[in-house]
Amino acid sequence: NAGVMQNPRHLVRRRGQEARLRCSPMKGHSHVYWYRQLPEEGLKFMVYLQKENIIDESGMPKERFSAEFPKEGPSILRIQQVVRGDSAAYFCASSPPSVISSYNEQFFGPGTRLTVL
Amino acid sequence: KNEVEQSPQNLTAQEGEFITINCSYSVGISALHWLQQHPGGGIVSLFMLSSGKKKHGRLIATINIQEKHSSLHITASHPRDSAVYICAVNPYGGATNKLIFGTGTLLAVQP
Numbered sequence: 580n581a582g583v584m585q586n587p588r589h590l591v592r593r594r595g596q597e598a599r600l601r602c603s604p605m606k607g608h609s610h611v612y613w614y615r616q617l618p619e620e621g622l623k624f625m626v627y628l629q630k631e632n633i634i635d636e637s638g639m640p641k642e643r644f645s646a647e648f649p650k651e652g653p654s655i656l657r658i659q660q661v662v663r664g665d666s667a668a669y670f671c672a673s674s675p676p677s678v679i680s681s682y683n684e685q686f687f688g689p690g691t692r693l694t695v696l
Numbered sequence: 697k698n699e700v701e702q703s704p705q706n707l708t709a710q711e712g713e714f715i716t717i718n719c720s721y722s723v724g725i726s727a728l729h730w731l732q733q734h735p736g737g738g739i740v741s742l743f744m745l746s747s748g749k750k751k752h753g754r755l756i757a758t759i760n761i762q763e764k765h766s767s768l769h770i771t772a773s774h775p776r777d778s779a780v781y782i783c784a785v786n787p788y789g790g791a792t793n794k795l796i797f798g799t800g801t802l803l804a805v806q807p
Contacts, residue, residue, distance in 0.1 A: 612794065621799040622739075622782065627792050635792035670739060674793065684729075685795065687739040 581606070583673050583688035584653075591694045598658040598665070600691045604673030611654040612685060613646060616668040628654060661695045668692050699723050702783050702798035709805050715770040717801045719783030722764065729795065730757050730768045731782040739782070742768070773805045 584603040592598050604611050613625040615638075624638040628648035639646065643661075648654040658665055672685040700721045709715050719728070730742040743750050743757040745766065750757050754773075759766040770777055783798040 610793065614795070614797075622784075622795075622797040624794040624796065627794055635794055637792075638794070672739075672795075684741060684744045685793075686741065687731075689738040 583608075583671060583686050585669075585671050585688035585691050587691060588689060589692045589694070591696060592661050593696050594662055595660050598661050598693055598695075600656040600658075600669050600671075600693070601653040602656070602671030602673075602688055603653040604671075605675075605686055607675055608673035608686070609676045610674045611648050612672045612674075613654075613656050614670045614672065616670065616690075618667065622670065625656070658693075661693075663695045666693055666695045698799065699787075699796050700783055700785055700798040702781075702801050704801060705799065706802045707804070709773050709803070711774060711805055711807050713773050713805075715773050715777075715803065715805075717768045717781050717783075717803070719766045719768070719798055720764060721766075721783075721785050721796075723785065723796070724788035725764075725785040726788045727786045728759055728766050729784040729786075730766075731784060733780045733782060733800070735779075742781075770803075775805045775807050778803055778805050 586601050609630050611628045614622045615625055616622045626639050626646045627635040631650050643659045645657045668690045670690045671688040674685045703718045727744050727746045729744050732740045732742050745759045754771045756769040780800040780802050782800045784795040
């Protein structure tokens with residue numbers, strides 16, 4: 580059973596370009612979370628998605644950032660018109676569906692290191 | 697003030713020493729997690745706790761819900777334990793399952 584997969588592992592973009600980060604959750608997992616780790620800072624929640632639905636996007640910047648988790652295919656975190664401050668490690672995590680409660684263990688991907696020149 | 701605080705921020709130990717990393721939180725939680733991150737590497741989940749104590753190999757995690765405090769202990773530490781250890785919590789209530797993270801403890805175990 581493959582773990583959470585993210586690609587690319589490293590992404591370099593120039594200011595103003597678009598960045599697309601992909602996350603394939605573990606098999607059977609229907610919940611995806613995106614977290615950002617800025618240099619020298621801790622991890623911060625960005626968005627929580629289930630298939631075809633955004634459940635909580637309270638951590639997403641209001642502009643330029645969007646996320647989706649389509650019925651088929653990986654979850655995508657999209658950053659438009661990147662700026663240097665977007666340089667960070669972006670981690671995806673996934674968890675299985677639960678009808679009981681909200682505190683499922685989350686399994687993390689290896690992260691995508693985005694560098695904006 | 698962060699909702700999740702860890703101490704110490706940096707810790708250097710000699711191989712074989714017993715290590716304790718502390719985590720305090722200020723929100724109601726449904727679970728607490730201890731995570732490990734190696735430099736430039738991914739994140740590995742070590743423990744998920746909602747009460748009591750868990751042990752895995754040389755690692756022990758405890759939580760006191762009333763005091764809103766958790767500790768991660770490493771017995772017989774080894775240089776390969778060198779990493780950043782991160783405490784994270786699932787805040788209680790709501791539809792979200794998001795994690796709130798502490799800033800991490802950088803552990804260096806010297807041979």
